[in-house]
Amino acid sequence: MSIPAVVDPCDLSLIEAAARLREGRLTSTALTESVLARAAWAQARTNCFLRLDAEAARRAAALADERLAAARAAGVDLAASLPLLGVPLAHKDMFVGTGSSAGAAGGLLPSCGSRVREVVALLAAERHGAGVVAHPAAATVLARLEAAGAQAIGALNMAEFALGATGHNAAFGDCRNAWQPEFVAGGSSSGSGAAVACGATALSIGSDTGGSVRIPAAANGVLGLKPTYGLLPRTGSMQLSPSIDTLGPIAHSVADLAAVLQIIAGADGSDALASRRVPPDYSASLERGIEGLRIGVPRNHFFDVATPEVRAAMERCLAALEGAGARIVEVTVPDAAPLAELSRAVVYFEATALHAPQLRAEAGRYTPQVRLRASTGLAIPGTVYLEALRLRLPLLGRFVREVFDRCDVLHTPTLPISVPRRDETDVGAGSGLWEILAKLVHCTAPFNYLGLPAIAVPAGLDARGLPLSAQFVARPFAEATLLRVAAVQQRLLPMPRASGSRHAS
């Protein structure tokens, strides 16, 4: 008779933990204590948290336990009304708090990974206190998770103002890779990737403007979903480039991504650029398999700079998916290289416009490299910016027609290279830095410009023991298809956990 392995509550998937809470097999207090203990380990290892309010988290857990017990006593099933009751979560520190969440204990306004925000938050608090201006609207995605019963217990590290793909942060300290801390966590949702990988939160909401959900998910060996532009309302979230910004979840489990996407997707009436399409049932098709699904492998661009190790990993993925019934087809994609550059024209211009007030008032509080990035739009003419936006329409139409008439999902690496070290991607690094940073977004940024949905799925470990990741891309609003493929890959190529190393460290 085998002895079942003891699983820490914080290592349960989100929906498994929530189910156990409802059934009385786990208490929110026990889950929260497990999460807090893991968070302490994760923080020492990766510096993934910027704020964590343990006492508020314990109070919220006790309250949730009372509600869970009362519901059980009354025979009320909370699965539909409060599916996440009692589950502690932590998110990228870029969302306006709801006011009731423990994570907002340090203030309603997020730091956005920058010291600049300390001044902004103080000034805002004064104005709010004096009744001069109303509090900003809480983030819709956090409010929806809270309405489902989840409790935000902390805020996670990120690249300053989301302007960086590696996880370096000179203001609050770098966020480090969950597997090997001398390597980058990826960015800009660096804390989200590292915290999920460490088991300090089962799921985390981040944002993706050039790969900022998918890159840290890939670097830390977890899943990251960048939904179609407009699927998730961005009310109450930090803007970097409103024409391109997308929020997205990072998690260990595809089922968790599907469940949470169901909760947070859909227009909120405040974000004018949120789609009013009714989201489908994302969980319903997860078990359907991929028999007959056409997986497109691009002949051009996406593998141009891929290392042999990455290519081999992608081939293993495709072989597994083909074995599960998928049809692998080669496709030639419209030239994707300019798409990333077009995206930069838009992002630079919009970022500078958004940061202009802060740059005028608090330029010295930016870290130098981020200040430079935030100022680059100064040199982009308005005509060029608008042209970059207008060009998007014919380019999107052509890309979708030429690619998704031939396949259902496109398969690429998420990162075409191995996860780089922190020192080789930091300020002052050698001449190879430029190329490394370009390669980090080589496969992700084109889809930000187009607005297409994409998911990063773990694809094993490289020779150094660092994660590899495959990316799948689909037609607009075909997130259900992406999740279905990811579920199959996750089942066929299960990924070990970064937190498995904690007993040895």
Place this chain on the structure above:
Amino acid sequence: MLARLRSGLHWTDSLTAHRVRRFPEMTEPGVLQEGSPSSTARLPPDFPASPSLSTASVLELAALAGIPVDDEAMALRIAVGAGAAVTAVAAARAALQAAGALDDALLGGEAADHLALLESLAGDGAR
């Protein structure tokens, strides 16, 4: 034209070399956003080189906008970073024009129609 684009120069190979030679400090992430001018972005062979603004122009624009730019070195970094993006827009425009995809530019959709276009291209997401 598209074939020419696909087989065209790896334009930032030379641009990067130019930066490294003349501005070694540019190899810091200072001018990089989520990535840098890609090493694989392609321009037609006959396309003009990156039309970066002069540092004096950047400083004038900064003064006009009231956004502080400390010195010429910072202005130079801004010019080079923006120049690559500006060049890419021009290249994409040229490619689409050559393919006849910009013939109805004045009658086509607005930039704000992006979401509507995404919705119209959705197809059957549950396939």
